[in-house]
Amino acid sequence: MPIAALSASTKDDPLAHITAPPVSETDADRRARLEAEAEAKRISDAIDEEISAEERAAKKGQIVKILLLGQSESGKSTTLKNFQLMHSPKAFRAERASWRAVIQLNVVRSIRIILEALAEHQAQQNVPVHARPTTANGSPVTPPSDIRLTPDHLKLKMRLTPLLQVEEVLIKKLSPAGSGETEATQLAAAANLTGPLGRYKDKELAVNSSFAWKGVFNRLMTNTRDSFEGDAIDYDSSDDPGRVISACCEDMIRLWTDPTIRRLLSEQAIRLEDMGGFFLDSLERVASLRYTPSDDDILRARLKTLGVTEYRFNIKEAAWAPYFDDVNAILFLAPISAFDQALAEDPAVNRLEDSVLLWKSIVSNALLSKTNIVLFLNKVDILRQKLESGVKFADHIVSYGNRPNDMESTSHYLRRKFAQIHKEHSTKDRTFYCHFTTVTDPKATQHILIDLQDTLVRKNLAQSHLVA
């Protein structure tokens, strides 16, 4: 804020003497104060923007309440981010500092998974041949790995260990400590490199959907010296996790691009590039000291939400009726790339099958019989990559039979499957709305969301005419 403007307003303002800067203010104090004021204004502008967008919509009678449903990691939060990016981009961008920390946590988590895979490999190698588990005919249960780690690999592993402390710092920063919400927040366990792989795979930091974690996080970011676009990233703070991360940048790149490590990961069936919050291909940018997340980065960031959707199996209970009372539409997300994966909470259940069953329970629910349901067959990009890299759809979805293992055929099959359930299990006649989506692609997603909103607004108007 220019100083001239500030002193001009001070003159006519009867309260000015209360808010006026202290006479003894030093240059540094003044700079800090002005930055704090500018920061406060930017945040307040962002809030105003959000409120006025809602007011405009309310005036036009265009508020449509949409409830997002789908299994964990289906893309609900990412879809919500797309809505926010469309309607209140300033508010979206005002949260970059928080998302930067989430992305850093995502990076560290990916590295931890690799380090654990290394440790697992070492542990296996250390088991003497005669002590290895065998089948009834005496052959080993898993053939011994021919991958040999070099001293360089082990040095790399040692040098990356400080990242595990960074993870703890980030988790602490992102957790609403003392908020009374901690019980709803699952903390990742303290790092333990010698543990078997899989111990941490299903543990993620999670935030409650009704809790403003970003607000808490931003308040934690004290001593702001550097800021941009309404955000507050303190790059120069000695406890900025970005420091250790950037110091480890080269080693992380070396680890991720090492052919032996890649082979080891594939031997253990770990496909980091298909997981949420994958940034290892952009380390040079993301792990740099002055890293600022782009819109795309924010859409790719992964932070688990605890909230309404967690209660999906109780949806039939009448107690849930109020939730749906004023909901104009349900947006159901099914991550169709998950055809070869199992649920984290139950490894015996195929994730695609789980989505299909959940879809069936939603469309057949009597409470929702009059609600419009829109289906997003999501993560099309990952599905394409998987099919192209040779993963066979029919190996996991037996009923697919010997149809071609390509996008056209699999997507057609899936769409028909979901449509059929919709038709057979809807208690009332209703339209089947279905889109193939990659909700991490903001441009493509916004087209679909605009189209969706138009449809729903039109539909609601039509319904209110009928009622009137």
Ligand SMILES: Nc1nc2c(ncn2[C@@H]2O[C@H](COP(=O)(O)OP(=O)(O)OP(=O)(O)O)[C@@H](O)[C@H]2O)c(=O)[nH]1
């Ligand atoms: N490549 C790709 N990644 C996606 C897509 N949709 C979502 N993701 C990523 O998948 C991860 C999970 O998405 P979320 O939006 O957090 O999933 P969610 O449904 O909110 O999950 P919970 O909060 O656990 O219920 C995030 O890292 C997203 O960026 C997609 O279409 N393509």
Ligand SMILES: [Mg+2]
């Ligand atoms: Mg979520």
